[in-house]
Amino acid sequence: MSFPEKPVINFSSQLNNLEEEREISLWPGEIAPYSESQKKEANVFFQKMWGQLGREWNPKKLQTDLVDIPASYQKEGGNFWLAQQDKEVVGCIGLKPLGE
Numbered sequence: 001m002s003f004p005e006k007p008v009i010n011f012s013s014q015l016n017n018l019e020e021e022r023e024i025s026l027w028p029g030e031i032a033p034y035s036e037s038q039k040k041e042a043n044v045f046f047q048k049m050w051g052q053l054g055r056e057w058n059p060k061k062l063q064t065d066l067v068d069i070p071a072s073y074q075k076e077g078g079n080f081w082l083a084q085q086d087k088e089v090v091g092c093i094g095l096k097p098l099g100e
Helices: 036-052 069-074
Strands: 009-015 018-024 030-033 079-085 088-095
Touching: 036 069, 036 079, 036 088, 069 079, 069 088
Parallel strands: none
Antiparallel strands: 009 018, 030 079, 079 088
16 A cells, blocks of 8 residues: 555546546645655654643654654655645644554
8 A cells, every 4th residue: 555645635526417536635735745854844843733732842752753754654655744834844644554
């Protein structure tokens, strides 16, 4: 199993008895696969996010999967995306197969 490079929703609707497939994006900014060149910006986001939850950003103890995103998410069919608006990371999602 592998995930697409850019998350989208595909849906079909009946319009005048015809099947029409549409693709829509859910984000007005940009959603793109994570790359190591974005590590600093991603870490700033992770620190802000955990702080807003009232928790400490501690990647060496609690969030170990975020220390090495390529190894944790992007190999063996998974991926990790960053949502950016005006070049600032404002969200993320990571998906990976968990096996049979």
